[in-house]
Amino acid sequence: MRFADCAWPPPASPLSRRPAVSFAVLATDSSSAARVGRLDLPHGTVDTPIFMPVGTQGTVKTLHPSEVEQLGAQIILGNTYHLWLRPGHELIRGLGGLHGFSGWQRPILTDSGGFQVWSLAKLRKITEEGVQFRNHLDGSKMLLTPELSMEIQAALGSDIAMLFDECPPYPCEEAYAEKSLALTTRWARRCKDWISANEPRSGDGRQRHFGIVQGSIYPDLRERSARELVALDFDGYAIGGVSVGEPEEEMFRAIDHAVPFLPHDKPRYAMGLGTPPQILEMIGRGVDMFDCVMPTRLARHGMAMTLDGPINIKNQIHATDPRPVCESAHAHVAGFSRAYLRHLFRAGEILGLRLLSFHNLHFYLRLAAGAREAIAAGNYSDYRDSFVRRYTRSAS
RNA sequence: GGGUAGGUGGCCGAGUGGUUAAAGGCGGCAGACUGUAAAUCUGCUCUCAUUGAGUACGCUGGUUCGAAUCCAGCCCUGCCCA
Numbered sequence: 001m002r003f004a005d006c007a008w009p010p011p012a013s014p015l016s017r018r019p020a021v022s023f024a025v026l027a028t029d030s031s032s033a034a035r036v037g038r039l040d041l042p043h044g045t046v047d048t049p050i051f052m053p054v055g056t057q058g059t060v061k062t063l064h065p066s067e068v069e070q071l072g073a074q075i076i077l078g079n080t081y082h083l084w085l086r087p088g089h090e091l092i093r094g095l096g097g098l099h100g101f102s103g104w105q106r107p108i109l110t111d112s113g114g115f116q117v118w119s120l121a122k123l124r125k126i127t128e129e130g131v132q133f134r135n136h137l138d139g140s141k142m143l144l145t146p147e148l149s150m151e152i153q154a155a156l157g158s159d160i161a162m163l164f165d166e167c168p169p170y171p172c173e174e175a176y177a178e179k180s181l182a183l184t185t186r187w188a189r190r191c192k193d194w195i196s197a198n199e200p201r202s203g204d205g206r207q208r209h210f211g212i213v214q215g216s217i218y219p220d221l222r223e224r225s226a227r228e229l230v231a232l233d234f235d236g237y238a239i240g241g242v243s244v245g246e247p248e249e250e251m252f253r254a255i256d257h258a259v260p261f262l263p264h265d266k267p268r269y270a271m272g273l274g275t276p277p278q279i280l281e282m283i284g285r286g287v288d289m290f291d292c293v294m295p296t297r298l299a300r301h302g303m304a305m306t307l308d309g310p311i312n313i314k315n316q317i318h319a320t321d322p323r324p325v326c327e328s329a330h331a332h333v334a335g336f337s338r339a340y341l342r343h344l345f346r347a348g349e350i351l352g353l354r355l356l357s358f359h360n361l362h363f364y365l366r367l368a369a370g371a372r373e374a375i376a377a378g379n380y381s382d383y384r385d386s387f388v389r390r391y392t393r394s395a396s
Numbered sequence: 397g398g399g400u401a402g403g404u405g406g407c408c409g410a411g412u413g414g415u416u417a418a419a420g421g422c423g424g425c426a427g428a429c430u431g432u433a434a435a436u437c438u439g440c441u442c443u444c445a446u447u448g449a450g451u452a453c454g455c456u457g458g459u460u461c462g463a464a465u466c467c468a469g470c471c472c473u474g475c476c477c478a
Contacts, residue, residue: 123433
């Protein structure tokens, strides 16, 4: 199975006819820890491994929900922090939750605001109670707590709510990482208490909750964090605190030191990852779910993913190139030349942002679909290796 | 013809005796981006060479130790009046 041979849109997996359970592992790879799974959620089913496009503010930037659907995206992200500040979770609740409000009818995962603890570090103060933010919109002080994060996510009505965590920076002293993960665990307990006291729904329609493993680059801490969260019993587990500036090898190690302590029958989610080769690497290490701003942000900055690595469409070299951006491009984009795409970017035309956003997401989604097919077909290592070999060949 | 304002690096535009190869913007050429304060940010952008040198603020001449900056003449442009 090669990336270029993958059918698009991907066929429904014949493996996915099973009794309704929240998550089922349907196939495993013999040469790696990769597995194919199915995750049943209130708004639909998600085939794993999966890439989840990021739609922080209730929109996958530049794209119409129908286009995101056309891409075959099965689940997208939203962000608690941003939607809380603007337009406010009660407003969204009143307009049909995030699904009704945004027009996206498939599953949504909401991040808890924990990442903003890291990304807005200059504007916040962490206490036992929660995180005091200086609102980046108007500078006013606001307190986000585990309970409030859960309440906001319940109001948004996402299919999966992430627990409120502290994402420590890199590098991070071991003592701080230990303190931080202990806080994340205490917050997880408070999230759980809030959920059991307030979650109105039950059964298949209920919101799922994923814990977030922290512990920076320290193996013992990763293990401890994973064990503590698993003991609290959530619907799935994420590995956080990665892709915060650490070398790639540290990132892989952090995953490896967490995955073995996570249950086989629950989905595993590596937060914020990654480049295409990183995602294939992580799938081989047993991760099921990914999200990353990279395809959409890079698209808006003129970078297009191709089977031969990313290219900067703004570069002069593409000025008269009649070829499509990539031989694997979706028909929606394949009809446009690199020369035209370059022109759109140089002219500041919005269509350029849209076409590359569409293209890069297609590339990522197809990468994941190909991985699912390859795992089911029992040749995942070949798929990964042949993709990475070509993708990185000209990059160096 | 008279008056007046002005001519600065690819373009716009600041500078009005030395710290000016000349602010800033645009344009151009690259780079960065990983649970999105991001259609953003960074670097380079006269010529040649390694430090360094050369050429350059309409043109020509002058004043001065030193001129994009002061003076004279000329050329050109905008506006106003004939």
